[in-house]
Amino acid sequence: MSPLDDALIPRGSSSPPSGASPEAVQDASADARASATSASTPAPASGGPLLRVEDLRVSYTTEDGLVQAVDGISYELAPGRTLGIVGESGSGKTVAALSVLGLTRAEGASVSGRIDFSGHGDLLSLPEPRLRAIRGNEIAMVFQDPLSSLHPMYRVGAQIVEAIRAHREIAKAAARARAIELLDLVGIPEPSVRVDAYPHELSGGQRQRAMIAMALSGEPKLLIADEPTTALDVTVQAQILALLSRLQHERGMALVLVTHDLGVVAEMADEIAVMYAGRIVERAPTKRIFEVPEHPYTWGLLRSIPTLDGPREELLTPIPGSPPSPLALPPGCRFHPRCPYSTPEHARTDPALEPVPGQPDHEVACLLDPAERRRLWRELG
């Protein structure tokens, strides 16, 4: 299939509204899978990117020393597209996304680099009041645990009303009507009743829906979702993912999806950035990450997850050792102590993230020879 054919398929145009019946869940996840397949081509060139992060560095001074949480990462996101940032705990994936919201400024963090967003210039150098006007409005966020973001003592509707009125002059009654509309949009049954519920009166999935409704109140161009489904059961997770991709298609919203779960990004993302020890070690269209991954760490991740249809009797191939402490990062390639293909040279040279020969949209930070890498992956696959 040529990229052109792919581009002609409207993404997820047939997504059904997320329903509660098992059939709807099945359809929705099947649909999301279908749309993921058709979503692996680059965005049509319509102007510049919505978001451009350049050489972002975030470090914290702690009692134990300097923690380099994010160490020189760059990425771009076009309007309406989805970037999946994948990594294990401590890889810097959350910091990489939250810095866009200016949420890493506090608490003695030192931040450098550049974050351009939608004609606002560099977000990192914007004064806090201007950033606050963008945050929650043009850029919104959804976190893993809705209970930590929803105030337990206030009714859900009141919190959405507050979010709406924080950013625009609108009467209370109109804001309440808008809140009910938003709850309906995210698939909460009986929204005109549920608007008066307290967070604890909603199920985990409904709370996450309410969080998403609140995030949508400012009609964001960019939604940042940090492990949005990690705390949820698998059937509820499927509903929330289907909801996110439906909203995205309807509103042309770009999405940065931060997760440890390769299955989730496989379904949702157009492009994936794999993070390890504060760096992006590989970045490519989703299809390529799963079919022709280039970094030995990505290989390790793919080979260490059990699957639903792979050979069952084989042992998994774990990545030896553990991720390095951000207080004591290894010299050279940060993955070299765990890499089965590393040479003494790899402990001295720090690889840059560079395009794979002939694949400008596929970047990898690896010191192995490209032909050698291809041969190794063919042997593993």
Next chain:
Amino acid sequence: MSAEETGMGSEAPGTSSAGPLLEVRGLTKHFPIDRGVMRRRNLGSVRAVEEVSFEVLRGETFGIVGESGSGKSTTARLIARLLEPSAGEVRFEGREITGLHGRDLKPVRRELQMVFQDPYSSLNPRKTIGSIVAEPLVVHRVESDRAARTRAVQELLETVGLNPEHYNRYPHEFSGGQRQRVGIARALALGPKLLIADEPVSALDVSIQAQVLNLLRDLRRRLGLTMVFISHDLSVIRHMCDRIAVMHEGRIVELASNSQLYSAPRESYTRELLAAVPGARRVTGRTIPA
């Protein structure tokens, strides 16, 4: 149709010896809901586990899969006698263990050990790894000689892939995966016949999960362990288990062999669960195009 299709595998080693290792019959647990501080009023009960029955054959890994609130962890705790059932019975090697208490229960505890989800909260931070692993030996007075006990602990650490010289270190010096190995070593200390593992890898990073899953499979083979393996993760269950019970709202809705469950699930709830696994096809279909 092989024996496997019926769910009762002939593949499990040692099935020829006397009967199943564990029999669970009509196991039920209701948690009462009480209100009021001065005067307790009973407001009914939560039916956590309802009439659950299954058998675990010697040498097999029996899986229990379900979502939160399905009753899978309560079932594990009932079998391990960490909770008292409201009704039903649990037989271990043919012997009813639900009525046992105190001194009568102790020998059963030796044979039936548990591994928990959270390697961070299940290890006492003030004790060394050595004394954590040695604790069951002390409690059950297995090795009274100190030197022999240290040797036993070091052997256990080696069995689970930890450096035996680290026995005098503290839990915080270990990573999550290593701590889970400590938990497994402690569970193995008394040479149990049955290991109940409740979400043993859910708190671990992807690259570490595989290390612990491989360890459990290896131990099962080397030590002839029988295992009850509980997880919400269908891929992990498929990788580990011979026969699987799917739990939903306190009941077993489907019990089948691994191949039956994943290739031809009978119940709509099981199909719904399988369909909801994100990216299932994409992750598995990672072949290189020509």
